[in-house]
Amino acid sequence: MRYLIAGLWVATVAWTAVAVAEESRSDLTSLHDSSAPPVVAGFDRFARHGDIDAVDGGRLLLSELSCTACHASDVAAAGKKNTADAIAPKRGPRLHSAGLRYSQAWLADFIASPHQVKPGTTMPDLLGNRSPQQRREISTAIAAFLADTQRADYPEIKATGANPVMFEFWNRGDADHGSEIFHTRGCVACHSSDAGYVVTGAITSPVDALLEELDPEELADMGLAAAARRVDSIPLGDLAAKYTRKSLAHFLHDPAHTRPALRMPDFKLSSNESADLAEYLLSAYSSDEPTFSAKPSSAVSSDDAANDAALVQRGREWFTELNCAACHDSSIKAASPSVMPLSAVNFAAAKSCLGDSPQRPVRYPLDSVQRDAIAKAIASNKLGQAVSATQKLDDILLASNCYGCHQRDERGGIGRYRKPYFETAGHIDLGDEGRLPPPLTGVGAKLTSAHLANVVSGKAPPVRPYMQIQMPRFSLDVTRALPKLFAEVDEANDADTTRVFGKTKDLADAGRELMDIGCVQCHTFGGDALPGVVGVDLNKINSRIHPAWFEQFLLNPGDVKARTRMPTFFVDGKSPKPDLLDGDPKRQIAAMWTYLSELPKYPLPSKIEKSRAENYELSPTDRPMILRTFMPGAGPHAIAVGFPEQVHFAFDAEQVRLATTWRGRFLDAQGTWFVRFAPPADPLGQEVVEFPEGFSFAKLNQADDPWPLPPDVRFGGYRINADGSPLFLYRYAGVEVTDHIEPLAAEDRSETHHKTGLRRTITLTPIESDANATVAPLWFRVHQGDRMTRIDDHTMRHESGQNETGQNEAGLTIAIPPSLARDAHVYQSDDVTEWRVPVREFPFKIEVNYSW
Structure with a gap:
């Protein structure tokens, strides 16, 4: 039936504001309802409606209500050495x-x-x-x-x-x-959700559109009652x-x-x-x-x-x-008193925790469904028996509410009326598969235990960067348990590459050729892709996926993953490239695996390489590159400069200041060159650092005067040095200023404790004929922040032959030579700290090293 539903074509309809507003009011409890039962997400969504066994729901409540913090479960109470199957209490903060x-x-x-x-x-x-x-x-x-x-x-x-x-x-x-x-x-x-939050661009999937058309009896007959049910809020x-x-x-x-x-x-x-x-x-x-x-x-x-x-x-x-x-847990270490085990609890007694007497010492406002589930769990023999791996896995998924986001074996997933809030960046239409968390059905057979551990602990880099929702990290206990349980329950075939594919030497070139058949139309490769492609990144797939699952999935995607958008390339077991590797699908899949496993050793797929040759990403290789553009942080008069050393900056020609620095890839010039009213050009790299707004020089009567508003500074453009880097020119207070920014030389990097950074050299020369020549002392603001400290936590000023080094709260390290540091002044107010250097004589030279 699920395949029939997946194949239905139902016109997509916009989610109405009414449905979203209803969801926002669906809290299981009212703030002032003192008799509301305790909310346990897994119980209320599944056990309360009979979707899981009442005994299993009771076991979940015994854990989530921390009953076993006082009452030992039978496995532990029996004195057995292996208490792994005991019902662990959630415990409080x-x-x-x-x-x-x-x-x-x-x-x-x-x-x-x-x-x-x-x-x-x-x-x-x-x-x-x-x-x-x-x-x-x-x-x-x-x-x-x-x-x-x-x-x-x-x-x-x-x-x-x-x-x-x-x-x-x-x-x-x-x-x-x-x-x-x-x-x-x-x-x-x-x-x-907040009823006032406006959701734009969200549309229903064919399955959810079908749910809108069916009445409750039809939903029950088709096994869709749980999918159609409103999910209550915590x-x-x-x-x-x-x-x-x-x-x-x-x-x-x-x-x-x-x-x-x-x-x-x-x-x-x-x-x-x-x-x-x-x-x-x-x-x-x-x-x-x-x-x-x-x-x-x-x-x-x-x-x-x-x-x-x-x-x-x-x-x-x-x-x-x-x-x-x-x-x-607290600073008080107290021994817990001895209390009866769960099996000895008389849940029928009026004064027991499950009773209804006003004189019972411990009260939970349990409703009849919860009481019945707990009573059945205590009365069953499950508390005294070893728990299967399947049960252990389900216990964790229910307790951690993994089902709140993920579906496994047709259970759980994002609630029907919550789905409008889960979208792709830019509302790119990738279907539910591209905007909702991936299903966990068979995930132990798909993902390696090491990668699953990284995913659950939050260490895995995202392979779906187009999704707005983020995978959170969970506790160490969950991280340790889930990968092993998934692998056992899903019967993972962890055979290595050789056992699955045989000898794969010299197959990578064929695998690269096969990428162009269709893979490049939907997937990225280490961040590189055809224009407009935002699919799952296939880079380092061998570190994430079991090779046996990879082979099965490519042969029959729909059989391995229900409702997938992945097409079948080997229709009826035949290859679309019969002239490659004798047309053998398994050898071709082995070649694809080999190529993907050895990225970036091998070139990108040829279609992507051709597209890159025709696109407008600027990648400085031999000389610096300069682009006048519109950038966030640097404004509409930005001058972006990229270096082969993979460290770049943007200069704000309007405010005449260093505005932004970053590492890695430089910029895409297409919008700047060809798209009218294009959005700002974002840095393509990483570790972007924004500098404070405002001009770096000011005339101050006293060292502790507040920094003035933007002064009357004249930007004179820039000239190109012999190495291709720009030398910025501007005038202020009767002084000619040249400002040169370049990558740090190798010998300067050791003291910064960073591989790369920028060196800024500013030279000030008086303009003799300028009637506006400075009268008040001129100061240079080295940097500012909420706070400025030495990176070794000593005072910012010291007497030594090494550069003076400070750091602001953004992690940006700034170093100046001792000759400047001797006269440096630290200005502090309620909301800002500034590192200032006086200009004592002319011509005057300032050197600053930035690293981050």
């Missing part, structure tokens, strides 16, 4: 830095009544059998204890040239960009009451630091992106309404006020007595 990360008032509210403050939380209510006054007294004491004693500092975020860290980056967030991150990177796979609660900008930005940058279980995965955001997303979330998820009605107005001290020592001590005692350490 690490509390070592809770005093810095969370509002003390919010902590007190949350501990007093977790399910009212954050409906859907998996935190149990440990004070439910106490009076409102007792709950408030205990929660206030524990909050004071956490606020005063659990104050481990935030981890340092190290800056690099490619990933700068601005000073107090958490205060510089852009909510609009944060909203874009939230709605395009993958957050809305689990969380509700609630976020009142984030503004819980976090500060700093604490939320740090959490989003490194979720594992406080939540090692990583149910919230790490999307590898930069510090700036974390600040942007935090700014959006704090504005979108806040509530001014009270949460705990029994709270006395003066019960909780201000987060800035010191807590009474006796109150803190009482909080420490309650923290121990309530066994908080069973779920939370």
